[in-house]
Amino acid sequence: MSVANGSPYDENNIFARILRGExxxxxxxEDDYAFAFHDINPQAPVHVLVIPKGPYVSMADFTANASDALVSGFFRAVGEVAxxxxxxxDGYRILANAGINSHQExxxxHVHIFAGRPLGPMLSRGM
Structure with a gap:
């Protein structure tokens, strides 16, 4: 079972439920490694989420615990979606949040793919 920040993977999170078809x-x-779908609250004209097919909380969890085939297949899927x-x-942005300070919801x-307009600076400069 994958664990991040001391907490086990929640099998009932919304993305796990999407993967199960619930x-x-x-x-x-969709392929054997990933599932991509439109975000229900888009932040850009194109806003797609790509999720790996497996119980992984973060990039650190995924790269430490997924098989090499899944890691490779997932990143190939992100490129294929783009x-x-x-x-x-015209370009696009890929973003993956991990943990509380990054606002992972x-x-x-999951990887966000944003496109369809100029996206501006990556982070606000205020501290």
Whole structure:
């Protein structure tokens, strides 16, 4: 079982439930390693989430505990989603939050793909 910050993976988080088909999602892409779908509260004209097929809380958890095939397949899926959506020419941003200070809202590793307009600076400069 994956653990992050001392807490075990929550099998009932929304992304785990989406992977099990208990909650619908507007699918963009799926393979043996990943599932990609449109965010229900988009922060850009294109806002897609890509999640690995497995119980991983964060990037650190994922890269420490997933098989090499899953890690490789997941990152290939992120690239494939960007290609299929035609995001290469104008550009896109990939973001993965981990933990409280990053404002991770769902305790399942997920990568956001943002595109469709100029996105501005990556972080606010205020401290």
């Amino acid at each position: 909650i619908p999602a507007k699918k963009v892409y 290609r299929q959506l035609g995001l290469e020419e 769902v305790p399942h590793l």
